[in-house]
Amino acid sequence: MSFLSAQGILVFFLLGMVVFSFFSEQFLSQSNIMTVVRQASIIGIIAVGVTVVIIGGNLDLSVGSLLSFSTVLVVDLHDKIGPVNAILLMFALTLLIGAVNGFLIGFMRLNSLIVTLAMLSAIQGLVLIYSGGQNVDIANQQGTWFAFFGRGYVAGIAVPILLFGLLAIVVQVVMSYTGYGRRIFAVGGNPMAAVYSGIRKNWCVFSTYLISAFCVACAALVLGSRVMGSQNNVGQGYELLVLAGIILGGTSLLGGAGSIWKTVIGVLILGFIQNGLLLMGYPYYIQWIVTWVIIILAVWLDLANKRKRLLTTHS
Amino acid sequence: MTSLKGFFRGKTAIQPIWIFVIAIFIFFSFMSEYFLSLSNITNILVQTSTIGLLALGMTYVMINGNIDLSVGATLGLAASLVVGIQPLGLTVAVLAALAAGIVIGAINGLIVWKTGVNAFIVTLGAMIGVRGLIFLYTQEQSFYATNFAFADFGASTIGPIPVLAIIFLLCTLVMHLVLTRTGHGRNTFAVGGNPEASIDAGIRLGRHMMINFIIVGFFAALAGVLLASQMGAATPNLGRDYELWTITAVVLGGTKLTGGYGSITGTLGGVLAIGILRNGMNMMQVPAFYVLVILGAILISVLIIDKKLNAPSTKEVRI
């Protein structure tokens, strides 16, 4: 159902793929597709979580700095306390920050855009204080299974892709087929009516930020493992890319609607645009300009498509 | 942020953000011997004038129910143009830069209006694309102003007060009057507050939306020109992340993200708050890493205090 309603953007997506493949023969090669999906999976994993926040009627702009925070943390701790402890501690602290977001927005009922904007700044500061501004690296890169998350393969498919796919499916199922998901849609659609229906709105909002933070932690696992090191600002700007992917997929920022499938498609479109233009050999600034045009065209077409369907099925 | 309704019509005393501005002003005056001096205060005004000018336009767009993420990039483009075109004459260069801002604003407005695509995504696209235009035009180069009159203008003063600060304050005054006194200003509130009703009342939504995007584009360009004159140069990366600080300042000033409510006086307060915090912490030599955390924490504290002050405790349902 939700998959079908994303069809406008899907058509656009496929059309774009065909156009790119005319200009670059490698574009549709299996290895290139795998490369793009793997690259998109970090943004994609985060976007899965942020989509839940958006469906719940809020925004999360802090994911970029949080990604920096989590990646620096897990990489730095890897050598100090061992991979298992590092991963556990990283997840715990990331969820803690998610809980702070969730507390301020869910229970204190502060404006999510501004809170997460403030958190974006504060978390970046925390990262820098933690690392003292130094890059962090994993010294023994060959001998650790930590490499699995970013570089490993299972059945010929890269682990980041698997993780992205798995998270997307699980979260989509949760959102579509569980009472929890239904409650989040209700809270995002009409918070007042949700409360009047006995739904714990504040808890619901709070929990969406935990999901968002969990996804960021997963992304940090992939990123840290892929790079085997981290800079302090590694996640800078991710929040906007994530949003671009979500909106491109067709999830509205108003809350109460949207789906993970749409987000997956949106994120992939974004990845293929960047990759396609790079393969065509344009300098980065042309890529930016084309991205601008494509974002607007895609969303516009999707909107026109929806409007048409609305007119034909409305009774 | 809206406890003192009707302030912008001069009905009530003081907006909460101004209390905060005064509080931190007093705090830093005690904490740093360099803080409280005329030259430092004008310094703050000059430093905030860039974000301030962006915020003026942003206030309009946000009251109108939209948002503009492309202001930073537009600022960068205008700065590069005004310095890059200077060999053809300073006036031509300034006009071209301002025109560029207006055109980008108009494009944003037109797309939002005609397609109905959310302003957030339209201007997010523009933010990326316009930055591309800057690099296309400058080919990665920074430009240095050959015309010293331009840089001198940026550094000039009238009496003890820098020209840039005066321009900023004048613009603030004008935009305040336009917002509170003119048909366009009032209709901007109407469109943001209740678009449906506005259409019924015959208000042309698209026109006001366009005008407001043009206004924000113009002010972004103006900020770019003035910043370039302050630096006597322009770099292609100028204005990165400014959109986030601008939005923060505007929201701190009490403008609602959902539209229909806000004021220029509040925005001025929000801009000054951020400017004073930055300047004061520089003066106190707070390490850069901690400044980020402190700014974030203060932002959230202000939100919480505001919430507590305006607690709807008895009149509204607890949800």
Add this chain to the structure above:
Amino acid sequence: MFKKTALAASIVMMSTATVYAEGPYRIGITQNNVGVDSYQTTYESAFEAAAEANENVEIVVLDAGGDVARQIGQINNLIQQRVDAIIIWPTNGQAVIPAIRQAHKAGIPVVVTNSKIAEAGLEYIAAFSGPDNVQQGASSAEMMCDALDGEGQIVQISGQPGYTTAMERAGGFEERLAELCPGVELLETQPGNWNRERAQRVMEDFLTKYDRIDGVYAGDDNMGVGALNAAKGAGRADEIVFIGATNFAVGYDAIERGEYYGSIYQSPVDDAEAALQTALDVLGGQEVPKMNFFETPKITAEILGEFDRPVF
């Protein structure tokens, strides 16, 4: 050659010079973007340590966060505070000139560190102290030439677009490569924004696009290691020569393992100490040359032992 002994000697020289300085001096520094990479961070702590060690110096440390406008504001703040000297790590070589001119007018000597400013601004500064990035690019080109025997196809991953260091290194590299070995073809340049992950992604796309890549030049080792990661992931690391700049610990280790051909050794500690010393020299009334380059030698596997592993 810039070796451990040479380094030690130069520090001794510097500290003897301090004797002539009178004080105490208040010196303000505005850095480019601390925290964006380890070089700048190490620079900052080295600078603070050097100042700490000198009781004649009191410092005000500011960070522009990569934003030109904020840096100009900070310069104004420093003028405001009437420090005795200002050290600037320019976010941009052009844009800071008017602010430097103001400091100059206010009678405060300015020392530019690490990245050069444009010609037009030279008359307003007391001195420049830092590495020669154009020379570094050229040195990297020479190494590339050696490694490939003058024949091959290479790609370049440059730093953040629009930043002086990125442009100087790329410029120096491209120019020297063209004149030294025209047989090496530069296929494409894309920015990696000083970011390892970003560089890794760019390299992955290069690997898809080009069936044959013989060499990679990265604007710093951080990005170079990102490119190396990508090549390893594609199983093509063996056929590619990696050359970077600003030797990082990860790069140093990679050279040690033989995965990485070479880099440019540039110590932020030297950089910071040289800057502070230059400022003190200026304040002490000494005759200081306009351009003070500290040496940034090539580093490859054969001579690795002559260098300490970078701390960052």
Add this chain to the structure above:
Amino acid sequence: MNPSQGNAVQRPPIDAEPVLRLAGITKRFPGVVALNSVDFDVRPGEVHALLGENGAGKSTLMKVLAGKHKANEGKIILGGEEMEFENPKHAKRAGVVLIHQEQSLVPEMTVAENIFLGSLPKKWGNRVDWRKLREDTNKILETLKCSFQHDDLVGSLSIAKKQMVEIARALVFTPRVVVFDEPTASLTDHEKPVLYDVIHSLCDQGVGIVYISHRMDEIFHLSHRISVLRDGEYTGTVNTCATSEDEVTRMMIGRSLELDHASKPSEFGDNMLEIRNLSVKRVFEDVSFNVRKGEIVGMYGLVGAGRSEVAETIFGLRTPVAGDVVLDGEVVNFRHSHDAVAAGIALVPEDRKDQGLILGMNCRDNMTLAGLGTVSSMGFMKGSAERTVYDKYQQAMKIKTPGWRQKVGNLSGGNQQKIVIGKWLHTHPKLLILDEPTRGIDVGSKAEIHALVKDLAKSGYAVLVISSEMPEVLGLSNRIIAMYDGRVTAEFDGDSVSEDELVQAITGMGKPSPTAAVTG
């Protein structure tokens, strides 16, 4: 209470050339014919009531008239001239004004700015002429005898006052025809006379009034003629003085409606709800009453008397400063609506669209929202169980929808309300609180909901009905609690109380207000 008794004579039709005539109006939406060749006219100085069940096409017809929709066929003739309205402003300038059912005001603007929205007086180009604005506004507010100021923020006004602002807006251009769409839907009996006065004075000025309402009493009190629409078809026009409620009802729904006031529940059990000295700061004070099993208790009072707030406090949405809520013998004092729902309290809230429904969700999902636990296992929704629940209540309450996938926002008011009630029945509550259950709902649905409420009580539910409509309270309740200004002023037996007593109790004891004079 019934105005037709109070103000005596119903008005004879006015004999004059129509100021406005709609001829053969047809409006098609994709897949639906909303209006099929409808004729309608208004004479100057006349109140012409337009009746029809929800979905009959009244609102569409008025939107065509006011320039919001364009008719596919038909003519609009205003003052003998054929018109084609491009937009509402155009229609307004020509003298046709629609006063909306939905509030169409900008809450953050002043009264004056709202009244002149889109036509602010200007001087020197784009500058607003504030003095003229103030003077013009005051003139209009004076004719309407409004108690608020030109510079009050509309958001801070009560619903009734907002309604007056809407009406004031109609007077900006000298109107020839004014359309009132459900103007009293959110007004209390106390506030209605003011509106009636306005309508009368408009008539005296020769303005033609189109009056859309579900309330028979109002229509018979006000109108000269009545026209009826049914399923987009015009079924006829009658003179008010020559018809009866029965006849009009028959025209509307095609059958005669039996208004059954005699079938109240009569067997009561123990106390289900007991409120003891409940107080919420600055809202209501020292409220005590009880509701027994199988009993319907009506709570009657003006808007703002604190009725809804009492309900919200019982439901855990407000924090009391004193007093207890006792449910089934246990002191509960819920801190969250979730706990109240879990304990078996159901609240059908006052504002359907803001509080009752997620408009963007489909019918089924809204229906199961308050009882997700029963249609899921291990947290996973059971689609078949959900459908069963939906089908059960859809059939039981005869909810008209194209299917469960339909978005609730697309349903008529009556069907929306039934969904809300269904949502709560599904939770099998011990106590059912209904706050204005039939506001803005057509006659047919209203009767169905009334019957349903009585049946529920008879099957053992304890029911608390909050209403501003006296017939509703009288027709349903076993007992009536009257509230005034945050206090319970009296408690009456629902069968024996007189209308006078009730009106006095809700307007302040011993101080008969103008309302009493009009409605008594």
